[in-house]
Each structure stands twice: as C-alpha cells, then as structure tokens.
Amino acid sequence: MKDYNDELMRYEEDAENQYDDYDHEEDYDDYDDEDDFDTGFEGLEDGYDDEFEDEYDDYDDYADEVEYEDDYDDYTAATVGKIDPNDRTLTVVITNKSGAAAEANVFGGNREAAQPNGVTVEIEESSHKEVREESKANPFKISGMKYSVSNPLQFDNVLRVERRTASGSKTTRVYQPRNATSPQNFTQTLIDDDNFEMDVTGQDSLQIMVEDGVTAVFTFTIKARANLGNLLKGQNVAELSRAPRTTGLPQLDLIRSRRKPRPLGRPRRRVRRSRRRPVSRRRYVRKPVARRSKSRLVRRKRR
Secondary structure (H helix, E strand, C coil): CHHHHHHHHHHHHHHHHCCCCCCCHHHHHHHHHCCCCCCCCCCCHHHHHHHHHHHHHHHCCCHHHHHHHHHHHHHHHHHCEECCHHHCEEEEEEEECCCCCEEEEEECCCCCCCCCCCEEEEECCCCHHHHHHHHHHCCEEEEEEEEEECCHHHHHCCEEEEEECCCCCEEEEEECHHHCCCCCCCCCCEEEEEEEEEEECCCEEEEEEECCCCEEEEEEEEEEEECHHHHHHCCCCEEECCCCCCCCCHHHHHHHHHCCCCHHHCCCCCCCCCCCCCCCCCCCCCCCCCCCCCCCCCCCCCC
16 A cells, blocks of 8 residues: 555656646746746746837837938939029021021030031020030030021921030931921921920030021020039039920910929839838747646555
8 A cells, every 4th residue: 555655646746747846836826927938038028028019119100201202302302403594595596698508517516517608606695616615514405496497498407416426426316397396386487396305415416407598596495404513512413494494375384384393304203102010929828737736645544
C-alpha cells in the first residue's frame, strides 16, 4: 500500500510540474496575467500596448500629406516668374522692294544670315539685331501668331521653321498659313492662328518667301521665356505669360481668363492618395487549462 501511495504522489508532482512549476494554489490566481512564454516583457504588456497605440495614432494622421501636395503645386507655380502682359509681343515687319520674290530670314541668331537685296526685316519693339542676340542667351517660346499682308496671294507661300546646329544637322518644319482657322479671320489679308508654336533660340530661324512689293507683318505672342538675370536674385530663370491670348469670341475669352494657368502649360498632376495603415498587432494567448484540485490522500485504518 505504501508503494502505491508513493507512486501516486510522484504522478501528482509530475502533473504539477507541467504548469510552470507552481507549487502553491494561491500562485494560480494570477495565471491569466502571465504570458504564454518567457519573452522578457512579462508584466509590461499594458505599457507596450499603450505605446504601440500612440505610435499608431501618429502614423494615422495623414492631414499633412494633402497639404504637402497642395504646397508642392503652389511652390511650383510660385517659382516660375511672370511675364508682363504688355511685354510679350514681337511685331516683325518684312518688306520686299527688290523687284522679284525673295526669301527673308527671321531670327537665327547663331547663323545671322544676311537679307537679300531690297528685303528688310524690322522689329517694331526693338530691332532684329537685338532680338537675335537676346535669343542666344534668353530663348523664348512663341504661341500664337497674327499674320497680315498687303496682298492676299502672299498666303500661298509657306513658312519654314528651321533649326540648324553648329555640327551641321538641320531640321525643317513647313507651316501653311491658310490651314489656320479663327473667328478673327474676317478679312482676306489677315490670318490669326492660336495654335502656331515655335521655339526661338540661337539655332532656330523662320524662312519666308515674300513676293515683290508685298509687306508682311507678323505679331507673335511670347508664351514662355528664360531670363538668366533671375540667377542674380536667386530665382528661377523660367518666366511664364499668365494672361491668355484673346480669340475674338467673348464667351471663350471669359472662360479662358478665369481658368488658372499652369506652370509652363503643364496639366494639373493627379495624385491618388492612399490611406496607409499598419498591420494590426495580434496576440495569441493560450487558454488556461482547468486544473484539478490537489488530492489529499488519507490513509484508512485497517479494520
């Protein structure tokens, strides 16, 4: 009988050792507060969770992201300079009194091709020489043109936009004035084209065949230009004309005047804002196993 009791006690002690070596019943009152395994964070679960929640709240605040996108757009528009609306036109007057048709050379500051005898090219705002020199250091972009002539047959001659490099390469684009349509083309001697565009650098020039005794007047609208003088002020060299060019239609002009121009004519960049969230932290807690109460062995008296 003694051997049986000893074996039963050993079995009971081994069973108790499977529960973290708790030897007293009062220690099991705090069993639910214990972690599943030894991690070094025993007793700090609540503080760790509070700190994690605080970081989550700070990470979840995305109000600055929207403000950043708006500030980025405003910053881009603010750095680009503004061209005075009264300082964005070039009036080019070409006259041919040579007695025959001749080709006039407009712009082309690097090459500086001479004009044929009897052909004159004048700039009403300044001079052709000054425009050529300025286009070398401060290139500009033309967007929109009015073309008036003294003889409507002059419109049959095409314009050649030529880009010539010092290495010898040459690129030519042909423009036909009669393809332009505009509500301002109400006379046979005037053509208005809002879609005409041309980059004017030292490499670019405009070639036009002018009939004898014809006077051709070009009114170019400058859309953007580079001003290297802004470097002395620590500003952006780019300058943009923000006043829209008139089309002759009052309704359309009013709509275009209300529309906010974008820097260098670029469309507004669409940004898809995604609300990012951290992965939720999961805790797996082992359910406590119901334990039997300790058995108290009582030896019965032999009868």
